[in-house]
Amino acid sequence: MSKQPTRANGASTKRLAEDGGASTLSKTLHSLSLQQGPRARSLADPSSDICPVCKSSRYLNPNMKFRVNPECYHKMCESCVDRIFSHGPAPCPIAGCARTLRRNKFREQTFEDLKIEREVDIRKRVMSAMTKQEADFETLRDYNDYLEQVEEITWNLILKVDVELTESRLRRWEEHQKAELNLAPSRREPESLPTDHPTLKKGVVQRKAPSASSGSMLDTSANKDDKDTGFTFRGLKKRVAPPKEAPFDPFDGWEITPQYFVQQDDYEVDWYQTFKKDPAHLVAMWDVRDYASRTLREAFGGFGIFIEDEINARAIPSMNAGIGTEQAAVAAVMDVNMEDVF
C-alpha cells in the first residue's frame, strides 16, 4: 500500500516533466526510453538483458545473443562463451558453479524459463531410453505402472533426488535394450564382467579373462536379471525378434523341369547336326537345343492331362477369375498353375 502512492508520484512527476517543456536533453532521453519500452516489457525479467559474466547489456550491444549449457544451465552471452571456452573446456564462470563446460555443448535456449528448458531436456533423455509401448505389456495396468515409474524417474532427475543412482540405472537399462535389439548377448557378457585387472591389449590376457573370473561369473549372471537391466517392469513381454527374411529368390519360387522326358545333349541325326553347326543359325544365338526341347515338350507335355476329368471338373466353378489387385495378390499363392500350356 505504501508503495503505490510513491510510484504514482513518480509517474506524475514524469508527466510533469513531459508537459513542462523541458530541455532537449530530457526529450532525447525520453524518446530513448520509449524505444526501450516495448523490448523491456517483452522480456519479463530486466536482468535477462545483461550478461551475468561480462555485465554488458543489450542496450549497448543490440546483437547480443545468450547461450546456455545443459550442464548447469547458466546463461551467458556469446562473446563470453567464445572468450572463455575457445581454448578447450573450462569451469563455469558463474560464482559457486565451477562445473567444467565445453564450448560445443552451448546452445540457444528454447524456453525463456531455464527450469522448463532443463525439464524438457531431462524428459527427452528419459523418453529416449524408455521406449516401451502398450503392446509390449501384458495388461493395461502393467503399462500404466510402467508409465508411472517412468514419471518417477523423470521427477527424480528433475528434483535432483538420487541422481547418480537413477542415471546409472538408466544407462544400464539403455544398454540392456540395445543388447536385446542387437541380439548379441555373447558380446555383452565380457563387457559386463568386473575387470579387476587392467585390460591389456594382448589378446592372450583378454581371452583368459572370462575363464579366470568364471567363479564370479556365476553370481553376476545370477543377479543379472534384477540388477543388470537397471529397471524391472512387471508384465513386460520378452522382445520377440522379428522372423528373419528369407534370402531373395530371383525366380520367386518358380521352376520348370520336364518330368516326362530327358533331353539329351546331342542327337545323332543329320539335320540336327547340320543346324548345330550352321553358322547362320549360330550367329545370333538361335539354338537347336531350344528347338529340340520345344518339340519334346510339345510331344510329351500332354502326359498326365485327362480331358475327361477336366470336362467334369468344369462343372465346379473355379475360384480363380481374379482381377487386378486381388489377382496379383493371390497370384503368388495359388493362381499360377498352367499345366496345359501346350
Next chain:
Amino acid sequence: MASTSVVLSPRPNPPGARPGPTANKARGLALLNNNHKVVGSPAPMPASTPGHGGLDLAEQMNDEVRQQFVSGAKLGEGTYAIVTAGHYRHDPSKLVAIKKIKFNAEFKDGIAPDAIREIKFLSELSHPNIIKLHAVFSTKEQNLSLVLEHLPLGDLDGLWRNKSITYGGADIKAWANMMCQGIWFCHENYVLHRDIKGSNVLIAADGTLKLADFGLARSFADPGKKMTTLVITRYYRPPELFYGCSYYGGTADMWSIGCVIAELTQRQFFLPANTDMEELALICDTFGTPTEESWPGVSLLPFYVSPGEHFGAELKGKGRSAAKMAKPMSWWRAKFPLLGEDGLDLMRGMLTMDPQKRFTARQALEHKYWTNLPRPTKKQNLPKEGGGELKVGEDLKRKGGETPQAATGRADKVARKLDFGSM
C-alpha cells in the same frame, strides 16, 4: 481317374501351396473362360441344336462369355483398338480392361495377326509378371474383344517420366527382377515377346510389373525358318536385327530388357535415334563396332559392313581403322551410378553385342546382382505412379512396334511390315 496324383508334365512349379490335382485340372480346358458359368446340366454342350433363337453352338458360347462382362468408360482409342474399362457382371468389384480390336480392312477374311498372336500367347502364359487374358469374345460387327487384366497404375515409361517421384537402386532392382521373371517365363515356354519396352511393361495395383502387348510375339522358330527382322521398337532393337539376322533367339528380348533397365536408371531413353541407321550408329558408338573377333560370324549377316570396307578407306593407309571403340567402364559407371557394380555387370551382360555372349533370361536371373545388397524393394513399397489408367489405355490400344511419343514420323511404320510367310 486313378492317376490323378501324377504330377503333370512340364509344368512350372509355382511357389506356395498347391491345390489338389483335380483343382488343377479344373482349369484345364476352360483355359480362357475360366469362370465360365456352366449351366448345371451339360445341356449346352451336346452340340448343334439350333435352339436359342437360331444361334449355333459357337455363337451361344460366345454370347455366354460376352454376357459376363460390362464395359464402362473408354480409356483410349487408336487406329488398331479401343480400350475400355469394364467389370464382371456378377461382381462389379472385379475390374477388367476390354480391348476391342477394330475391324481391319487389310484382313477382311479373318482376324488381324496381332490379335491372333496376342490371344494365342496370352492364353498360354500364366505368370504373375505377364498380363492375364481373362476371356475373348466377339461382337456383332465381327470385332474381337480381349478381356485383359485391369492394371490401373500406368507403365514403366510413365514412371520414369514422372519427375515428381523419386526411386533408387533397390526399386530398380525390384522392377528389373520382375521384368526378367516375366521374360524368363516367356522364353521357358518358347515364346519370343519381340516388343519389350517401357510402355509395354504395365504396373498392377499392388506394384507388380506385367509384360503386356504380345502383338508381335511368336514362338521360337523351327530350324531353317526365317523370322522377320523388322520387330521390336527401334530404341530397344538389338544389333543382330539391324544386321538382318533371321535366326535369332531369346537373347533378342534380353537386349530390350537391358535397354529398359538403362532407361529406368537414367530416366531418359537409353539409345534414342530417328532412323534405323542412326540407331545402329549409336549402338556402335556405345558398344564399339562389332568385328569377327568380338562377334564371331557377324560378317555372315546380310547387312553387315565391315568397318574397313567402305568407310575406312581413307583411314586405312594411316594404319587406323574406322572401327569404333567401346565406351570404357568409367563411362558406364558415371552414367549408371544407381546400379552399382553388380547391376552394371548384369545390364552390360544383357547389352552385349554378340547374342551368343549375351545373357539369356535364365543366366540373368542367376546373376549375383539379385541376391547382393541392397535387397529389392518389396512390391508394396515401390513407387507406383506410372501415369494411371489413361496411360494404360494408350498402351493397350497401340500396335506393337510403335514408339509412344511420335507416331507420325516417316519411319515409324517400318516395324509393322511383318513377314507372315514365316509364321
